[in-house]
Ligand SMILES: N=CN[C@@H](CCC(=O)O)C(=O)O
């Protein structure tokens with residue numbers, strides 16, 4: 001099966017050869033071809049170019065993209081989409097004056113989601129999560145990282161990871177799984193955090209690695225959750241079992257989590273709403289990518305990750321949703337890209353690079369996803385008729401997507 005997309009107003013993120021990451025000033029460059037075509041064979045991009053050079057090309061199916069923009073699907077490198085129920089009451093409580101911290105301190109927050117998940121069957125959890133996954137694909141996400149972390153017992157963490165495995169089996173998009181057992185201290189371990197960290201290290205990590213249920217190891221490194229020592233112990237144990245660090249740091253406090261992540265070769269350090277100059281220095285000359293989650297800042301009314309400071313220091317930046325029931329009940333990468341431009345002063349070029357090539361890097365799939373490159377997966381967004389690509393972040397809240405192609409099939 002082949003598809004030829006013709007008369008594309010502008011084809012975005014065209015990279016003749018694969019580049020793994022874009023950093024600093026390069027982030028402001030988005031290579032495009034105006035009046036372009038693109039040929040898909042089965043699930044692969046095999047050819048593209050200017051309409052002037054299209055002669056001789058034919059395909060089983062022709063899509064006329066007159067007036068429309070084509071770009072690679074979003075790579076959402078940070079989500080928690082496997083969860084049970086919702087937390088809209090906490091949302092109302094925050095409107096009425098409680099903070100995220102207040103809610104967590106009285107047993108809500110992550111512990112609330114953990115209780116719900118523990119009491120939900122694997123089948124129901126799969127059903128609830130698959131609805132969300134379908135929805136985000138329609139919004140243009142073609143690759144997604146999904147974390148555990150609402151289980152907090154061995155059984156429930158394994159249940160979450162098995163659901164992620166089934167989603168990976170049943171859906172055409174790329175799915176990467178992360179073990180985030182150290183997401184909160186369970187009620188039963190209150191005052192005895194080190195025993196819970198021992199459980200994560202001695203039981204959960206070996207079991208998950210043994211069953212090959214995760215690629216990455218994550219920790220919520222934050223005051224009131226897991227400190228630097230806990231984080232270091234968990235990263236060491238994860239690495240010993242072949243899990244690559246990819247961690248939550250600096251959401252509310254900056255106290256050394258970023259340099260620690262870099263020291264343990266984390267693939268990414270995510271959140272960074274609070275960031276200091278030592279963090280920036282640590283990230284320079286490292287292979288660790290910072291990841292910003294602007295929908296979380298929006299929803300919790302906390303600071304936005306200082307994208308300008310990061311990019312202007314020559315660093316790369318990726319954008320992701322953080323889709324979860326507590327801090328970001330949205331998996332809309334289009335909103336993330338818009339919000340990054342509106343609130344973080346990223347240019348459309350920077351934001352699109354951050355949500356495609358750099359998103360793919362932040363989930364370790366850059367060789368096959370994130371750009372229009374021959375041989376990469378045919379995962380594409382075809383927009384509605386739009387005046388320019390800057391219109392995409394500009395028209396925030398509007399759905400500009402006409403079609404999503406995943407592995408060469410119109411979704
Ligand atoms: N901060 C830690 N974890 C999630 C939120 C978890 C929750 O509130 O359920 C996050 O990335 O924002």
Ligand SMILES: [Zn+2]
Nearest residue numbers: 078080248322
């Ligand atoms: Zn998160």
